Each structure stands twice: as structure tokens, then as C-alpha cells.
Amino acid sequence: MPSVQQTCILCASHNGDNLGLCKPCLKDLPWHNAQQCPQCALMTNGSICGSCLSTPPSFDATTALLTYDYPVDGLLQHYKYNASLNLAHTFASLFLEKKLTQSKQSMMQNEVNLIIPMPMHQNRLKERGFNQALEIAKLLSKALTIQLDYTACQRTKHTPPQASLNLKDRIKNIKGAFSCQQSLQHLNIAIIDDVMTTGASLNELAKTLKQAGAAHVECWVMARTLQK
Ligand SMILES: [Zn+2]
Ligand SMILES: [Zn+2]
Known part of the structure; x- marks a missing residue:
């Protein structure tokens, strides 16, 4: 073509x-290709970081395409607030390339059999008219022929945007925010999100998915904020 x-x-x-x-x-x-913690994608010498060792998150692995730095921060903001579907396509395509390289390098990966986008509360969805994680998830699901489910899990708590809060308040804010009505027994799930900052939302969603029976949960994010 x-x-x-x-x-x-x-x-x-x-x-x-x-x-x-x-x-x-x-x-x-700013590609995120540096040595990193396989569980949360923060930079390490390639081993699990101290934070994941002392307080293990509910997700098992993280793949982050880029770091949340210039110009990715601006691109993702633009994508989110202008519902720019061209950018969904750009991020999804670049992420697929990374996944493909990864799977060639490692045979040890858990095969993901369900894709779940980070759910958005219906009030916020009404405001914005579009879930940025869902649009990327749709494209990844189609390209990888992995089933997509965006109704299994809901965000039932309408909370202030995480961006306005510090870590402690983010954890408190997001606690109990999700609910999952169906059994996810034995499934290996990838949660799709645009940005991973502290990982509090992804962790809470992963916890909910595990409670619903998920065997393995990983985060696939377009960008990761790295602690400076
Ligand atoms: Zn870690
Ligand atoms: Zn250019």
C-alpha cells in the first residue's frame, strides 16, 4: 500500500x-526504551524496583511506549481534548510496532486474551464525548485480533481529575472507583490507558479485575511519567 x-x-x-x-x-x-522495572516501567537496571517490591501493585507488568515529556505531553493533551482520531491511530500504530519487537525478543510473555480500556465515568464521558483510552484500545484490539471489552468494567465513582492531586490523595480518590459485573476467570488482560503517572488508577482497576478472577493483568500505556 x-x-x-x-x-x-x-x-x-x-x-x-x-x-x-x-x-x-x-x-x-522520547521513547521509553531505557532499562526499567518490568512491573511498573520506572527506570531501574532492569530488575523490579524497590516500590514494586515493598508494595506490589495489582498489575503484573507494564509496557510504556514513550515518556511523558515534550512533545508527547502536548500531543496527548491535544488528542484528549480535541478527540483527534488521527492521533489515536498514530499512538496505536507506534505501540503495535513496539509490541511486535517485544514479542520477537521474548517467548516468555503471557498471551493477552482480553483488552480493557481504562473506563471513564459516564458524567465525564458526557462532558468530553469520547474516551481516549477506548479509541486506542479499539485499534489495538483489531490489529492484534484480541477481544475488546469496554462494558465489563465501569467507573462507578465520579472523582476529581487525578491530575490535580498528590499521590496520597490520588490513591484515596480512586479507591473503590471501579466495578466489574462479570467473571474474568483465567483471563490475561491488558488495560489500555493514555498516560500512567503514579499508576494509582491502573492499580485500582487491576485490583478490581483480579477480584473478578483475572489471572494476569498488564498495563499498556502510551506514555509514562518518570520521577525526576
Ligand atoms: Zn516497579
Ligand atoms: Zn516533523
């Missing part, structure tokens, strides 16, 4: 390719 030339979203050159990013801009993105 011939690639479609678009304007690059970052530098406005005309060599944006079919992802809307030119080669130099693509190369300069």
Missing part, C-alpha cells in the same frame, strides 16, 4: 508519512 503523505503534526513539514510524523520528529520522540 502506498503511504499517504501528511503534514507532520510536530514540525509542519510535508513528509508526515501515514502517521502524521516525519522521520526526524519520530526519531526524536
